[in-house]
Every structure is written in structure tokens, then in C-alpha cells.
Amino acid sequence: MEPAEQPDPMAPAAHEAACGMVTTDTKGLVLWVNATFCSWLGLSAEALVGRKKLQDLLTIGGRIFHQTHWAPLLQLQGSVAEVKLDFVDAQGRLVPMVLNALVRERQGTRVNDLALFVARDRDAYEHELLSSRAKLEELVARSARQEEAARDRASYAEQMVGIVSHDLRNPLSAVHLGVQALRKMAPDEGQRRVIDRIARSTDRAHRLISELLDFTAARLGSGIPVTPRPTDLHAVVGDAVAELGVAFPGRGLRHVKQGDGQPVVDADRIAQLVGNLVGNAMAYGDAGRDVTVTSRIEGARVCVAVHNHGAPIPADILPGLFVPMVRGVTGGADRSVGLGLYIVCEIARAHGGTVAVTSTDAEGTEFRVTLPDPAPSRHRNAGSM
């Protein structure tokens, strides 16, 4: 066997090796080259040895890359590996090659030994990778632009709703003041009924505007704002139930309290969700039987539930129940745009809680809002710390 150190110019094995082999001096001048390399470039050994520098065989870009990056690298560390360069063949065509190079000392002089492989497929594959990356970057940029545009539209819509709601509230306040003035003018029985109807309609319009604002905040903005504070939950739910009792005369409405404590919740929002759920129960429940509101404090959880008897919610509309603009089957005149349950859901979400519903023929329908209460452990432990 020949020693691997020095490819013998006469050895057919080195000449016909499965890779290109080139030896150059430290300046790049070709000292020896095998037949494989010559055939790849379509150049004879005579045209190369002692005449050409390796860098002369490269594209201009390859030459700059050679001079600025891998030649110094070769000098610094004595070897380079997997450098990819475009060579130019005798016909001026590009031949992409990958090369490894090693600095050796032979007969007292330093030489560079190179092994080279044609890398057409790798080159094509890398170009495909690069072009798909460019395509991907373009898609990401486009989607970012679309997202930005969608955000703009959402924020515009939110502002619009805010402005319109504000503008609607002013005339409603005027109507409200007018109603109060009329009441002081000693109206007769018929006039009083008309005034009451105007008052109720005004209240409903007010509620509708509030819901619209909440909906917009939840859907397009940063969510329904809540301000949780230590709250007497039973009292807040009790007050809400009492007010609702007045709003639904002739209907049975009970309040059940379980457990005690001062959970950290937003009292106004709790009253709001009780109102929405009771409104639903009154609209869809059995008018002849009680609606029951339960407020329950148990450890680190708070639960507010509203139950009614009557026909269950049809199974096919259950999945979409909390989606805005969807309503149960209703025959009454008490129509709304169907934001109520969605807002209940968003209030629960803003507290980090959930809403569940069970609805059967035998047991009736119950909506259950469960909220975590971060406070109880803090209240109990604070004193001992």
C-alpha cells in the first residue's frame, strides 16, 4: 500500500479517486491534480499545474469569499471542512463543489491538500431551501400586515361603538329626566301607565347600551374590565334578587345562601350576571314555578347559580349557547340581541372562572358560574405571618 501522506502522481488509484484531489502551495498555485478533478472542469493537468491558482478557478464571489474567509481560516487552524464554492469549467459553466483542505508539510515546504466533491444536487437542494425560506418570510410578513389591518379595524369598530353609545345615552338621560318631571305633575291612572312604560323602555335601552359596550370590550378590546375587591357576596346577590323581584312582579324568585366569607370579586359585575341569568330564567322557564338563585362560598371557590323549572334547552343549541347573537326559542316580546349569556361568560372569564349549564326535563335548567377566590388563604394566613 502507498502511504496516504503523498498521493503518488503515478498511482492510478489517486488519479481516478472518487473525489477530486488537488495539492497547492500556500499561495494557491496548483502543484498536483488528479484526473477526476481535471475531468470535472474539462481542463488538462498541464493547463493547471504550475500555471493556475486554485482561486483562479472560482467565480469572483468565490474568490472574495476565499480571500476573506476560508483562506485565513485555513492558515489559522490548519484545516477547513465543508466549504462550498462555485468553480468555473472550461466552457464557463458553474460547477458547485464542496471541499475539505488540510495544511501539510512535505519535503520542508508547506502545501495545502484538498479533497473536492461535485455538489450539484446539494446546491439545487440548498437553493430550494433558500427560496422556500424567502417565500415563508414573505408569507409571515403578509400575515403580519393583515393582522395589523384587522387590529386597526377592530379598534376603529370599538371606538365607533363607544362614540355611538355615548351619544345615545345623552338623549336617553333627557327622556329619563322628562319622565321624572311628568311624575311630579300628578298624572291620572292612564297617564301613569304610559309614563311607567316609557320608564321601563328607557331602562331597557340603557341596559342594551351597557351590554353593547361590554360586548365590544370583550370581543374587540382587552376583555370586560373587572375590579375585584373583598365583597359580601350574599348581600350583593341578595340586593340584586330583591331588585329583580320588583322587575318581575307575580313571579317566584328565591335566594339561597351557603357558606360565608368575603370573596374577592367585582360586586357590580356579579349583580350584572345575576340580572342576565335571572332575565333568561324568567324568559324561558316555567312561569308557574320558582326561580332559585344560589350564592355559595366554599373554600377557594365562589359559585353563583340560577335555576329554573320548565322545558330543557334543546340539545342542538346547547353548544352555541354562549356565542353572541344566539338565542333560545322565545315567543315573548322580551327580545334582546342575545348578548346576555356571552357577557356572563366574559365576566366569569375576567375573574379567571367558568360557566357551566345543565338542562334536563326532570331537573330543569341551571346555569352555574364558578369563580376562583384568591383571597381566603391570604385572609386566614395573613394574621399568623
Place this chain on the structure above:
Amino acid sequence: MSVRARHNVHESGSGPATLFFAHGFGCDQNMWRLLMPAYAARYKTVAFDLVGAGQSDLRAYDPQKYSTLHGHADDVLEVIRAFGQGPAIFVGHSVSAMIGMLADLKEPGLIAAHAMIGPSPGYINQGDYHGGFERADIDSLLGTLEGNYLGWSSNMAPAIMGSPEQPALAEELTNSFCRTDPEIAKQFARVTFLSDHRAELPRLRTPTLILQCDDDIIAPVAVGQYMQRVMPDATLEVIENVGHCPHLSQPSVCARAIDRFLAAKGF
């Protein structure tokens, strides 16, 4: 972020002046391994990496700031202010020679002398000016860099073959030479090779040595001659060397030329 960490600054030696060594495109401060030790006995030496190269802090790489050489020139001022003792002598290779010139013009007096190794104020031929390249050549370079995406990546160091004649290099050095983020390498290539700072040359009054190789495709001899012609206080030294990195291939020849220059200027 400290200037030292941002630029991976390495100080050595002490003396009446400080030599700052700034590497060129395609490599990092390791380029000075053969030349710099000769100076540490007589001067204070400071080597650093340009932001985006070598072991500089890549988090500091702001494509906007470094979209021209001025971003690097501002950095050089900070390095000199932080580490200079006595007169500052700026040894810049290739593109860093121009970065040093821009820094000098931003704050005249801070740099006492320039030693420019293989400098070029403009790489593209324009009219009578022979920079050595056409615009298409630079595009070809950018294509080559794209094709060598893996070759630059600091995440994937290809296997380094041992070289029996080369003193063993520490593993962490072996795998860190001249590597950087491939996207940064591409931008720096574009900024470097499309730059044209010929207009500033006549304004640089600081004594300057132009160390020119007689066979360098990146900076042809005509470029060195042009620079000497238009600069007020430039000395041209042409040395016999093939390639763009004489400080690696001919460190003692470079050192002699720089010594002559420093002696003549009284450092």
C-alpha cells in the same frame, strides 16, 4: 452592556501608546494572532471584534445602526475612549481601515496614526477609478455567501481535521474562528463591498501607513496608489504577498513596515 463585553475586548502589554487592532470582513480578532504579540512588549495592545463578528455580543447587532460603516465607526470611538492610554494608533485591516478613518473624522485628534492593511475606499470600478470589481461581482459574492449558509453558522461547526504540523489549538478557539450569524455576514458583506468613501480620504490629515500587497484581488495595487495620491499624509508600502491577509501570511514583513512607520512618526 459594557464596551468590553460588546466587543470581546482583549488588552495586553503596556507602553507609551496604545495599538488598536481591528479585523476586516470575513473573520474576527483571531486574525491578529501572529502579528499582535510582537507589539505587546513595547505598547499596550487592544484587540476587539466588530459587533456581529466573532465573539461580539450579537444582541447588540442592530441592522439599522450597522447599515453603514458609520455604526461601526461610532463603536470604534467608544472602544478607543474606554481602553486608550497615550496616543491611539489604529491598525485596521481591509474594511476596518475605512471604519478607522470615519471614526477619526468624527472626532479629530482621538487617533494619532493609522496603519491600514489592504485598505480600499471603494471596491466597484467607477469611471477612472479602478476598485477591482463590477457590481455583478459583488452580487456573485452575496450568492456565494448564501450558498455557504452552514459554513458561517456558529451553531454548526463542521468537523475540524487535525493538522500534524499545526500546534494544537484549544478546542473552543478552533470552533469559533471567524464564525458568525449568516444573516449578519451577508449584511456586513453588502455594507462593506458597496461602500464608497473616496470623498473622505482628502480630509484625513492624520499620518497614515498604507500597507499594500502586490497581488491582492480584494485591494489591487492601483487602489493603494490612488489612496496615497489623494490623502494629505499617507505613506505607501507595497509588500510581496499573494492574498488579502499579509498579517497572517507575512507577519514579520508587516511588523517591519509598521515599525518603520511608527519610528518615523515618533511613536
